[in-house]
Amino acid sequence: MLRRNLVELTVRPGPPARPCCIAAEIDGTEYGVGAPWTFISGEIKPGEQLMTGPASAKVGAMAERDGDGWIRCDQGHRHWGRFGAAGLLAYVPAEDGPADDGAAAVLLQRRGWWVHHPGTWGPPGGAMDSHESAVAAALREAAEECGLPPDEVSVGGVLRDDHGGWAYQTVIAAAGSRLPVRSDSAETSDVGWFSAAEIGRLALHPGFAGQWPLLRTALVPLTVIVDVANVMGSRADGWWRDRAGAAVRLHGELAALAERGVPALPASVPAPALERWFPAFVLVLEGAARAALGDLPAQPAASAGLPLAGMQPAGPPETGPPGPGRIRAVAAAGSGDDLIADLAARLPGSRLVVTADRELRDRCMAAGASVAGPSWLLGLL
Numbered sequence: 364m365l366r367r368n369l370v371e372l373t374v375r376p377g378p379p380a381r382p383c384c385i386a387a388e389i390d391g392t393e394y395g396v397g398a399p400w401t402f403i404s405g406e407i408k409p410g411e412q413l414m415t416g417p418a419s420a421k422v423g424a425m426a427e428r429d430g431d432g433w434i435r436c437d438q439g440h441r442h443w444g445r446f447g448a449a450g451l452l453a454y455v456p457a458e459d460g461p462a463d464d465g466a467a468a469v470l471l472q473r474r475g476w477w478v479h480h481p482g483t484w485g486p487p488g489g490a491m492d493s494h495e496s497a498v499a500a501a502l503r504e505a506a507e508e509c510g511l512p513p514d515e516v517s518v519g520g521v522l523r524d525d526h527g528g529w530a531y532q533t534v535i536a537a538a539g540s541r542l543p544v545r546s547d548s549a550e551t552s553d554v555g556w557f558s559a560a561e562i563g564r565l566a567l568h569p570g571f572a573g574q575w576p577l578l579r580t581a582l583v584p585l586t587v588i589v590d591v592a593n594v595m596g597s598r599a600d601g602w603w604r605d606r607a608g609a610a611v612r613l614h615g616e617l618a619a620l621a622e623r624g625v626p627a628l629p630a631s632v633p634a635p636a637l638e639r640w641f642p643a644f645v646l647v648l649e650g651a652a653r654a655a656l657g658d659l660p661a662q663p664a665a666s667a668g669l670p671l672a673g674m675q676p677a678g679p680p681e682t683g684p685p686g687p688g689r690i691r692a693v694a695a696a697g698s699g700d701d702l703i704a705d706l707a708a709r710l711p712g713s714r715l716v717v718t719a720d721r722e723l724r725d726r727c728m729a730a731g732a733s734v735a736g737p738s739w740l741l742g743l744l
């Protein structure tokens with residue numbers, strides 16, 4: 364007997380689900396791992412397995428993977444991912460200088476014929492588990508489905524498409540090169556790096572197609588260059604008694620900000636609105652504050668995402684993955700302003716300089732950087 368109103372999934376013969384991914388509980392019996400079928404959207408059809416199930420059926424959860432399952436959003440769509448879904452939009456930045464029009468290459472996968480919107484291209488992604496952040500889920504899915512190593516990309520931002528009751532979050536991440544990838548799961552039939560022109564000729568997943576015009580404008584690394592002396596001087600916390608100690612405190616606050624991300628950029632930055640940005644931070648120290656370098660925690664290696672060739676990192680090399688937040692302090696041998704203006708001119712991608720110094724602001728803007736006052740940054744701490 365067909366009970367189509369009770370079961371929001373179809374059971375259809377096909378490639379097995381990836382391990383620990385999908386499970387269903389019907390009348391006390393669990394199906395999923397190792398079963399010769401997988402679930403896709405739709406109605407149960409006569410002649411398929413599980414047609415004589417009980418009056419209740421639900422998509423269940425494996426212990427460590429509780430996000431798999433269908434949910435209906437407030438707009439009436441049915442979506443995969445009980446706690447929302449996330450995908451990783453990995454890209455290789457264009458090499459020909461800052462302010463370039465988007466990325467040189469973007470990683471996309473083609474979905475197998477047995478999933479929702481079969482045969483279309485989009486970022487690797489899937490259901491978020493209840494304990495996962497969007498960043499963690501997107502990196503995990505890209506590793507599972509495409510073999511993309513999570514430690515070799517730098518997360519730069521998250522775009523949230525909120526349907527009410529369900530959301531899809533696209534995690535944008537820069538890669539240093541077209542990393543080797545492969546189709547690693549039954550859900551992926553093909554995978555590769557594509558230029559924007561090539562993407563224009565692909566059959567895209569409709570959800571991704573709707574967001575691609577905005578997403579492509581966000582595929583530029585962003586570095587926030589902090590004029591530490593100027594920012595410290597704009598709040599009366601006793602910095603003048605111990606400049607190095609105040610610089611260490613500011614570094615700690617900015618490290619926390621780098622980890623949690625920035626909800627909005629100043630209007631001066633030519634970038635789209637995202638749910639959250641994860642810029643790299645460079646703190647420029649000068650004068651007595653340079654002594655802070657000896658008291659700072661380990662800094663990320665230059666290869667961890669910060670394009671800081673030619674500068675001496677302070678402290679011992681980092682031992683673990685950098686995570687979304689990346690922060691580095693550099694000491695100016697001479698004028699701090701000269702170093703800031705130089706960084707504003709030659710760091711790749713978008714640069715945002717935080718200072719209230721009018722002359723320095725003019726120099727940085729002439730170098731193609733955006734500027735913001737200390738109050739913008741301090742308001743985020």
Ligand SMILES: [Zn+2]
Nearest residue numbers: 436438440526
């Ligand atoms: Zn929806």
